[in-house]
Each structure stands twice: as C-alpha cells, then as structure tokens.
Amino acid sequence: MTRSIQLLDVTLRDGSHTMRHAYTEQQVRDVARGLGQANVPYFEVSHGDGLGGSSLQYGFSATDELQLIAAAKEEAPNSKIAALILPGIGTKDDLKAAVDAGIQMARVATHITEADVSKQHIQLSRELGLETVGFLMMAHMAPTTKLIEEAKKMESYGAEIIYVTDSAGALLPHEVSEKVRALRDHVGTKIGFHAHNNLALSMANTLAAVEAGATFVDGSLRSLGAGSGNTQTEVMAAVFERMQIETGIHLDPLIDVANDVVAKFMPRSQEIDGASLILGYAGVYSSFLLFAQEAAKQYGVNEREILMEIGNMQAVGGQEDLIFEVAQRLAQGVAR
Numbered sequence: 621m622t623r624s625i626q627l628l629d630v631t632l633r634d635g636s637h638t639m640r641h642a643y644t645e646q647q648v649r650d651v652a653r654g655l656g657q658a659n660v661p662y663f664e665v666s667h668g669d670g671l672g673g674s675s676l677q678y679g680f681s682a683t684d685e686l687q688l689i690a691a692a693k694e695e696a697p698n699s700k701i702a703a704l705i706l707p708g709i710g711t712k713d714d715l716k717a718a719v720d721a722g723i724q725m726a727r728v729a730t731h732i733t734e735a736d737v738s739k740q741h742i743q744l745s746r747e748l749g750l751e752t753v754g755f756l757m758m759a760h761m762a763p764t765t766k767l768i769e770e771a772k773k774m775e776s777y778g779a780e781i782i783y784v785t786d787s788a789g790a791l792l793p794h795e796v797s798e799k800v801r802a803l804r805d806h807v808g809t810k811i812g813f814h815a816h817n818n819l820a821l822s823m824a825n826t827l828a829a830v831e832a833g834a835t836f837v838d839g840s841l842r843s844l845g846a847g848s849g850n851t852q853t854e855v856m857a858a859v860f861e862r863m864q865i866e867t868g869i870h871l872d873p874l875i876d877v878a879n880d881v882v883a884k885f886m887p888r889s890q891e892i893d894g895a896s897l898i899l900g901y902a903g904v905y906s907s908f909l910l911f912a913q914e915a916a917k918q919y920g921v922n923e924r925e926i927l928m929e930i931g932n933m934q935a936v937g938g939q940e941d942l943i944f945e946v947a948q949r950l951a952q953g954v955a956r
C-alpha cells in the first residue's frame with residue numbers, strides 16, 4: 621500500500637519569529653509562489669505567535685498579516701493556507717477576517733495542559749467551514765496520559781487533526797513515537813507533528829512520528845523557524861520520496877524556492893548554536909531565543925544562563941516578560 625503524508629510548510633509563520641515579524645509582502649509573494657509551484661498542499665501565514673500576535677508583547681508585524689495572507693492566496697491558489705491562532709491572543713474576529721483574506725485551515729494552539737481554552741475557537745473554525753487543527757504546544761512538558769486527555773477535549777470540540785507540537789525541540793525520538801502512538805490508539809482524529817531542531821533531532825523525530833501514525837508533518841524552507849528552526853521542508857520532501865511516501869510535492873521547484881528565495885533574505889543560517897541548543901536541552905519555548913539574547917545584551921549576562929533558568933522555572937508561551945526579570949536578577953546576582 622502506498623503511504624501518503626500531508627506536508628505543511630510554516631516558513632511564513634514560524635519563520636516570522638526569526639524574521640522579527642518583518643516579512644514584506646514581496647517576500648511572502650515570492651515564497652508562496654514557489655510553494656504553489658512545488659504543489660505544497662498546505663502552508664501557514666501569520667504573525668509568528670498567530671493571528672493578532674502583532675503587539676508590544678510579541679513584536680509588531682511590519683506588514684498586516686491579513687494583507688500577507690491575501691497576497692499568498694493570490695500567488696498559490698491551489699495550496700490551502702493555514703493560520704495559527706492562540707486563544708487569548710487571536711480573537712474570533714481575527715479568525716473571521718483571516719477567512720475573508722483566504723485561509724482554509726485554522727490551527728488552534730494551546731499549551732499542552734490548556735486545551736479547555738480552545739473550545740470556542742475550534743467550534744467557530746468548524747462553523748466557518750475551515751479544516752480544523754488542535755495544536756498542543758510544549759508537548760515535552762506533560763506525560764502522555766495528559767496529552768491523551770487534552771487531545772480528547774479538542775476532539776470533542778470538533779478538531780479534525782491533533783498535533784503533537786515539540787515547541788522546545790526537546791523531545792527524543794522514542795518519546796515522539798510513544799506520544800503519537802498513544803494518540804493513534806486513543807483519539808479518532810488524524811495526527812500531526814511539528815518539530816524544532818534544537819537538538820538536531822527534527823528529522824529523526826518527524827520520521828518517528830510518521831512511523832507511529834502521524835499523517836501531517838510541518839517543516840520550513842531552509843529550516844526558517846524559531847530557535848534552530850523546524851524540520852527542513854525540502855529535505856523532508858526528498859526523504860519521503862526516497863522512502864516512497866507520497867507527498868504530491870515537486871522537489872525541484874521546492875529546492876529552488878528554498879535556495880533562491882528564502883536563503884537570500886533569512887537573517888542568518890539556522891545552525892544550532894550554544895543558545896539554541898540550550899532551548900532543546902532545558903525545554904524552553906523556541907521563540908524565547910531572541911528575547912533571551914536581547915535581555916542578555918541589555919543586562920550584560922549570559923544568554924545560556926537565562927535560558928537554563930527559564931527552563932528550570934518551566935516557563936510557558938506568554939511569559940516573555942519573565943525572561944527580562946530573570947536577566948535582571950542574574951545581573952544583580954540574586955538567586956530565585
């Protein structure tokens with residue numbers, strides 16, 4: 621039997637963190653056109669922290685995300701455009717406006733233990749006729765029994781696909797296998813997996829997820845995403861082709877857009893440096909990296925020390941302010 625996988629590219633959303641939310645409409649058009657020409661079935665466009673993320677807390681977008689979504693849709697009419705939405709950041713009105721701009725999928729994201737807050741957004745997404753994903757972030761922070769509990773809640777609200785999201789790039793392959801297999805055995809939805817490469821495990825973890833039953837996997841071109849980035853989309857497409865797993869993707873134009881478009885504007889290559897390694901090692905939200913680097917500079921302290929402390933404190937998305945408090949305390953030599 622031929623196996624098939626749906627590949628979802630997040631360059632224009634997770635990559636927005638690394639781009640400091642400064643994507644221009646032209647960059648988005650160029651990437652979207654390339655993804656469309658490569659027949660990528662799904663790709664995500666929005667502020668890095670999802671719809672409505674443009675703010676003082678998370679960083680202002682240089683260009684309105686609705687304008688970016690509409691531009692992407694024009695360039696890639698045959699791909700489905702997804703938008704991430706975090707209840708508490710993105711509102712129901714943001715979701716409705718994104719539908720008008722052209723999205724066909726909503727990915728409703730919560731912390732791994734907080735699925736309750738996704739109910740209204742998931743229900744609205746279904747009412748609006750969107751393909752609807754429950755996106756459970758920081759999956760390393762809860763045992764598999766809890767993951768099943770939270771996934772069942774999202775399923776009961778109407779989610780059609782549930783993602784195990786390794787936001788910190790902290791999961792090991794056997795942990796990914798265990799979590800995805802447990803969802804396959806206990807939840808009736810399709811299963812997805814989203815990786816970060818902070819421990820150089822994103823491809824291994826993606827393959828572990830696929831072997832365990834995931835049929836949706838995320839990637840970004842040249843790995844352009846928070847921290848050390850995501851599984852590299854074009855590499856993943858090549859590996860799946862070698863494994864005779866059907867993706868429907870045309871490899872050549874995909875490599876072209878990665879090399880000729882994304883590589884030209886990305887601020888740095890997505891290597892694993894000392895700080896991004898610590899994200900995976902200490903289990904820290906990947907989008908905290910740039911905040912930690914800024915705080916380290918501001919207070920004259922070591923960025924790795926900040927990240928280790930944030931990991932010890934088990935900080936979660938939305939606690940970006942804590943990074944600066946930790947840096948200040950370290951600068952004053954004050955223990956927690």
Ligand SMILES: C[C@H](O)CC(=O)C(=O)O
Binds near residue numbers: 788814
């Ligand atoms: C808002 C986060 O960047 C979502 C995500 O991609 C992750 O948790 O990983």
Ligand SMILES: [Mn+2]
Binds near residue numbers: 814815816906
């Ligand atoms: Mn991510």
